Amino acid sequence: MTTQQITDLRKLLAEATPGPWRFDGFDRILSKDDEAQLATVYGAACQDQDGYPVALLLVAAVNALPVLLDAAEREQRLREALRELRQWAGSLQMSVVDTIPASTFAKVNAALAETEPTRGLDSKAKTV
Numbered sequence: 001m002t003t004q005q006i007t008d009l010r011k012l013l014a015e016a017t018p019g020p021w022r023f024d025g026f027d028r029i030l031s032k033d034d035e036a037q038l039a040t041v042y043g044a045a046c047q048d049q050d051g052y053p054v055a056l057l058l059v060a061a062v063n064a065l066p067v068l069l070d071a072a073e074r075e076q077r078l079r080e081a082l083r084e085l086r087q088w089a090g091s092l093q094m095s096v097v098d099t100i101p102a103s104t105f106a107k108v109n110a111a112l113a114e115t116e117p118t119r120g121l122d123s124k125a126k127t128v
Helices: 003-015 053-090 102-113
Strands: 021-023 028-031 037-040
Touching (some): 003 053, 021 053, 028 053
Antiparallel strands (some): 021 028, 028 037
16 A cells, blocks of 8 residues: 555545444444434445445445554555665675574565565575
8 A cells, every 4th residue: 555545545534424434234324423324325236135245344444444544554664664674784794694584584575575576685695
C-alpha cells in the first residue's frame, strides 16, 4: 500500500460518518452510536442464502480500516528502517559484517523482497 493510498483512505474515513458501523440484519447499515441510517442494501448482489455478505463486509471493512491503516504505516516505517540497515551494512568493513548472523541477513532480505525486487543483502558474500 502506498503512502498516497493510505492518505486517501484516511481522508475518506475522516469524511464518513464515524464508526463503528453495524448492520441491522435486514437491509440497513447504521451508525452504532446514534442509529443514523448510513446505507440501504438490497437486491441479489447483497443477499444470498447466508444473508447479506456484502453489507457485513462493508461494515467489517469500515470498522477495521483504522487499524489496518495504522498497520500499513508501521509496515512502511519498518521497511524504511530495513532499507537503511541494508545500506549501512553494505558500508561496513568485512570483519564487522562477518559477525552478523546469516539468519539476520535472510530476515532482512525476506522482509524487503515481499514488495521490492532488489538484490538485498548477500549472507554468503556479505555484500550488498
